[in-house]
Amino acid sequence: MSIEETEQEIVEEFELFDDWMGRYEHLIDLGKSLPLIDEKNKTNDKLIKGCQAQVWLHSDFKNGKIIYTADSDAIITKGMVALMIRVLTNHTPDEIINSKLDFVEKIGLIKHLSPTRSNGLVSMIKQMKLDAIAYKVKS
Amino acid sequence: MTEPITTYKTSGNIEIIRADFPILSRKVNGKPLIYFDNGATSQKPKSVIDALDNYYSNQNANIHRGVHTLSQEITLDYENARTTIQKLLNAAYSHEIIFTKGTTDGINLVATSFGKRYVGLGDEIIVSAMEHHSNILPWQQLCDEKGAILKVIPINDAGELQLEEFKKLVNSKTKMVAISHVSNTLGTINPIKEIIKLAHAKNVPVLVDGAQAVPHTIVDVQELDCDFYCFSGHKLFGPTGIGILYGKEKWLNAMPPYQVGGGTIKTVSFEKTEYADPPLKFEAGTPHIAGAIGLAAAIDYVNAIGLNTIASYEYELLTYATEALQKIDGLKIIGTAKQKASVISFIVDGLHPFDIGTILDQLGIAVRTGHHCTQPLMARYGISGTVRVSFAFYNTKYEIDEFIEGLQRAIKMLK
Numbered sequence: 080m081s082i083e084e085t086e087q088e089i090v091e092e093f094e095l096f097d098d099w100m101g102r103y104e105h106l107i108d109l110g111k112s113l114p115l116i117d118e119k120n121k122t123n124d125k126l127i128k129g130c131q132a133q134v135w136l137h138s139d140f141k142n143g144k145i146i147y148t149a150d151s152d153a154i155i156t157k158g159m160v161a162l163m164i165r166v167l168t169n170h171t172p173d174e175i176i177n178s179k180l181d182f183v184e185k186i187g188l189i190k191h192l193s194p195t196r197s198n199g200l201v202s203m204i205k206q207m208k209l210d211a212i213a214y215k216v217k218s
Numbered sequence: 219m220t221e222p223i224t225t226y227k228t229s230g231n232i233e234i235i236r237a238d239f240p241i242l243s244r245k246v247n248g249k250p251l252i253y254f255d256n257g258a259t260s261q262k263p264k265s266v267i268d269a270l271d272n273y274y275s276n277q278n279a280n281i282h283r284g285v286h287t288l289s290q291e292i293t294l295d296y297e298n299a300r301t302t303i304q305k306l307l308n309a310a311y312s313h314e315i316i317f318t319k320g321t322t323d324g325i326n327l328v329a330t331s332f333g334k335r336y337v338g339l340g341d342e343i344i345v346s347a348m349e350h351h352s353n354i355l356p357w358q359q360l361c362d363e364k365g366a367i368l369k370v371i372p373i374n375d376a377g378e379l380q381l382e383e384f385k386k387l388v389n390s391k392t393k394m395v396a397i398s399h400v401s402n403t404l405g406t407i408n409p410i411k412e413i414i415k416l417a418h419a420k421n422v423p424v425l426v427d428g429a430q431a432v433p434h435t436i437v438d439v440q441e442l443d444c445d446f447y448c449f450s451g452h453k454l455f456g457p458t459g460i461g462i463l464y465g466k467e468k469w470l471n472a473m474p475p476y477q478v479g480g481g482t483i484k485t486v487s488f489e490k491t492e493y494a495d496p497p498l499k500f501e502a503g504t505p506h507i508a509g510a511i512g513l514a515a516a517i518d519y520v521n522a523i524g525l526n527t528i529a530s531y532e533y534e535l536l537t538y539a540t541e542a543l544q545k546i547d548g549l550k551i552i553g554t555a556k557q558k559a560s561v562i563s564f565i566v567d568g569l570h571p572f573d574i575g576t577i578l579d580q581l582g583i584a585v586r587t588g589h590h591c592t593q594p595l596m597a598r599y600g601i602s603g604t605v606r607v608s609f610a611f612y613n614t615k616y617e618i619d620e621f622i623e624g625l626q627r628a629i630k631m632l633k
Contacts, residue, residue: 099247099580104631131572131588131603152602153570154632155577 082174085166086182093186102187103155110158116150127202132156134203138210143218144169145211149203159183159200167207172215176208235523236612238263249582252617257402257561257608258586260433260455262516269515270457273508280504282481296507299514300497306517307447307464308438314470316463316497317505321429322352324448324463325396327500328425329356331473332394339365342391344422346371346379346408347598348401351591353427357396366393373598377404377553384413388420395424399431399447403590403606404553405536405561407431414443423469429453433610434532434559436525439464451509455610456516460509463500470496477502528611532560535609535618542622546629552604563590563604569632571603577628583621 080088096102120137127134132153139146147168151157166182167175236242239261244251253261279288281296297312304312318324337343343357347370354368361368369392371384379397388395395417400407414424423445428437432449439447446469451460465473475482475493479502484492493499520528539562543549548567566574575587586606589596596602607621 100631103577103580107631132570133602153572155573156570 082166082170082178086180089162089166089182090185099187106158106162107154108158109161110151110154110156113150113157113161113164114148116148120148121150127206134160134200136203136206136210138207138214140214140218143171145172145175145214147207147210156200160203163200163204163207172211172218175211176215180204232612232614236614238265238519239612240264240267242612246582246584247580252581252583252613252620254607254609254613254617254621255584255586256433256610256613257430257453257590257606259452259458260610261612262455262457262512263519265519266456266512266515270508270512273511277511281507282498292507292511295514296505296510299510302514302517303462306432306437306521307462308440309464310440311467313495313497314464314467316465316470316500317510318448318461318463319459319506320450320452320461321427321448322356322450322461324446324461325353325425325427326356327463327476328394328446328448328465328473329360329396331476331500332423332469333360333364334474335472337364337366337393340391341366341393342369342387342389343367344369344371344384344387344392344395344397346397347373348377348379348404348406348592348595349396349398350402350427350429351593352429353396353398354594357394367391370594371397373406376555377401377406378555379406379408379413381409381412381416385416388417388422390420392417392420392422395422396427397424398427398429399437400428400434400559400561401553401592401595402430402561403563403592403595403604404555405558405563405608406553406555407435407557407559409557410444411442418443430559430561433520433528434525435529445469451513451516454513454516455519456513457506457509460506460513462513465496467496470500475499475502479503481505523611531611532609535613535615536560536562538615539607539609539618539621542618543625546622546626548629552599552601560609561606562608563606565601565604566629569629571605573632574605574625574628577631578621578624581620581624581627583624585621 093102116135121135125135125137127136132151134151136149147164149160149164151160241261277292279292281293300312300315303315309315337360343361343366345354345357358368369387372380374380397413399410410426417424425446426444428447428449433454445466447464449462452458482494482499482502484494543564550565552563571587575585578585588603590606
């Protein structure tokens, strides 16, 4: 599935909920179901520092594709992290670098992408793309 | 003074007061706004908004310079604002009141200017474990520059200063004690009068960070005998970008200017400059004239209700909310001092403050989450952040009920 197709799938998934509470509950469930990051990768150098929620991001490069794993200490942020990974993981550096990720706006959680200092999500997307650039240069 | 503020969803004075604050009638995320982030900034009454509007619509001119009518009128208003603040703090002279950008600016002014003149290698500055970063960093920077040492008054688990430890810290090397009047995170009201007395017994001056105190209680700088007192206009229902530094005349006369430029001088030549007397010595450049006018309007508004009335009403809100929060399973209040202002910080077992704040926001309830610019204090409690609610006189018990219900809903969703 392409990045855009996964994004569209998520948008449709969130359209099933008609109020914010349902959307947030779904996001929280996604956060809870995020596969655990290998503890050895939950180190300070993998920490993306937001003002409040901490996000750990790790990436591996296999067969020309990037595999991301991540965790956060805040469950709503973790839900967003789970969505980002679902969209971007197992894609090539070029696909990741060129992704627009406008699904966040469409699912009505736009505030989480605003450049505030309240969460590490913007920094996380930036780091995911930086990792992709690094793998592209290396490969 | 008006009648006491009536409580709970009545149509008494509280509704009249709330009607003075336009923003309180707006909706957030489709719900009526419940604003419990007054510790960060307070909302503005119509009279303050009107004063700003009137300044720009009818009064705008630069102060202290013009012979023309507009300039003379606004100079008078600006200086009258200074007098309004002098009266609020009961300062001995209006020239002891310096307009700043805010509390942070005032503390930086003193740390830089006082520090330049009085602090040297091996000297000591005392702060407390509960200080806001704004009352740590200017002193830390000064210490780094001068080779001085920053000492910290510890607190107990309730969030109260340990005065016995403080007594041991003050010595002949101490050059300044910088302490908050009310903790922005814990709500603790510090015994600053006693601290000032103890410091003065060793000839040490005291700066009080009054950012969280001035909106809630009467401050009398002469009775306290503090050397410096800072606060921000925007937490006192006034505009942002304006604040106050009170300094005793003797210090302001002795301290060099902080920033220099237009307005700070008597005469200038390329060889030598003679600086003006305080307060102008410390007000370089065109000041925030509208801010000063707006702040005076805010003080007039607060005075019309009465700070004693405000303090007792807010104490009622504090008690009511504290009792309700204590009934919630797994919730722990951080900061349980005997003397508290209307600020409550708390954590909930297993939940991140950010998550709680996000769900409350969806319900139209504005709270603060995070470390509240007090990271050393968070480290003292071994936590990374809290949820903080802070009340003003326009809040109600009804809003507290709504907040408790919202909080329970958030906990249920997140657990």
